[in-house]
């Protein structure tokens with residue numbers, strides 16, 4: 001998690017930088033609170049969470065008679081950690097059961113880093129001693145299956161693909177079949193992320209899930225979101241959470257934004273835990289999400 005800190009630090013956390021300047025001042029007055037609020041909003045924490053955080057902090061500071069910048073900083077750290085942690089279960093269901101391999105569906109809009117995340121996730125799982133099969137069910141984007149095959153070779157796991165424009169559900173079904181035959185622990189399936197119409201998406205993802213579940217229950221549906229798209233990404237996310245039961249969010253490209261507060265908005269607005277974070281394009285640039293390390297990185 002030291003890596004998370006340096007990656008976010010490299011992009012210079014908006015919050016950390018601003019707070020440092022603010023809390024170096026002597027007085028903690030209305031203007032200071034207003035500026036803390038502005039900073040949280042700029043960092044993509046979202047309006048509702050920001051209002052709640054600042055209200056709570058102000059009250060606490062008043063009741064406890066807190067004045068020193070260091071104390072306010074410590075209070076803010078605690079409150080942010082409570083908000084980010086939110087008592088959410090971040091474990092990944094990737095263990096083989098009596099029913100067969102754990103099935104992980106990876107969904108999200110094209111360009112968010114879905115295929116890359118599938119490759120990196122395979123790497124994480126292999127490093128954890130799991131045997132993995134990948135399914136290239138993003139048959140709409142021609143290059144997606146080739147890209148996944150490259151990842152498969154890099155990580156040393158088999159990739160099941162179909163013909164171009166094949167039915168995604170049939171590719172997903174085949175991938176599960178291969179994983180069962182090979183007695184693999186986990187099958188991770190990349191899906192198509194074209195946001196044409198909500199009904200189209202619902203039909204396609206719904207069918208993939210239904211068809212897969214003829215063989216094995218789906219244990220995780222991970223939604224990939226690009227952290228750099230900020231609040232706009234949330235609108236797209238809602239389309240997915242409306243059509244499929246998402247169990248966790250993978251927030252990619254956190255290395256490319258100074259606005260890490262999006263983690264808070266995502267969890268709050270969607271009620272779904274961030275389980276993994278993408279911190280770069282390389283094979284080792286995916287990490288389980290650690291709230292404490294994240295808040296430290298955010299505060300810089």
Ligand code: GDP
Nearest residue numbers: 110111112113114115116252253278279280281
């Ligand atoms: P897909 O269309 O959603 O499958 O997206 P891709 O997996 O092809 O990724 C789109 C681009 O984002 C590629 O150039 C990836 O290398 C890049 N990418 C994916 N994840 C991350 C990340 O965590 N950090 C950075 N900086 N780039 C990423």
